[in-house]
Amino acid sequence: MPPPLGQIILINGASSAGKTTLCRALRDALPDTLAGPFLHFSLDFFMFDADVLPRTPQGRIREWSRIRPQVFGGFYRCLPALLGAGNNLVVDLILENSAQWDQLRELLAPYDVTLVGLHCPVEELERREAARGDRRPGDARRDAQTVHTFVPYDLELDCRDPVLHNVERVVSGWTARAVSGGRGKETE
Template identity: 35%
Template structure:
């Protein structure tokens, strides 16, 4: 069975990830049937208030579950559009270890810096300033296969650009490069620990 392709959109809240994902499902071939969003996974969690330490554990397990769900669907041959916010230090390193790096097109979604801050009050589900705080965290690794800017292009235009780029993914992919760097850093840490 052939592994499915994964278009992985990474950006802060309000950057336009979800709008691009919807456009992609509209314009891509019939293989792309699924949009897995971190917000959708989080929405499945109980509405009960959780203590901070319990919430942190639940959020981490939810994120790890999302990554493994993406991997499982891809292993079954499904093509998937992923909509994620890689704002926690463990999220990005986890992805290339469970997702097939060579099958992932990693897309950085940038938007006007003031747009997420403007949209937060209307959404009502995030603390003020969260998106601005996460911006540098999300893009700190600086390694994407493709970058889209919703400040200069509409979600539809970004989706078209991704569709055109998809058959010409670079080798090695960004996920492959990120995985290699992580493995090399781990070897260096082990060597230093032995010294």
């Protein structure tokens, strides 16, 4: 018997909005489903957390402008593979344009998707970006101008709210979708 299809919660927001922190907290707070617990998955795993991408001696990703579409496309294709194998996912990502959203929406069509927008004022994004020191200055501002303009969210959050408050809102919204007929929301 094949495993039950996994479910996915996508957290979309600008760079430095707090997506990874929220996803890690959600991973630990979400109840298991018939498919099991939720796993946290992120493009940052390829870009910052692992030695996956080719780097220059200065630490920059080699030929990033050339390989970027392939890396993003590969990441998107990983999601249905993980879901189809029966994994639940909470994913942080930055959807930069409607073409990326269209590609992802098509790949995830067979699955139960909860889409969450994490909003953050530009001033706060820039403060966080500078404090981190591991992001290119200006990325957060650029993301903030477009990232929420073409995606229909199930739930929208404010990054200035406490993480636990936002976790409670996502868990509550996700659970409410289960009760109202979201696909595959059966819990153990």
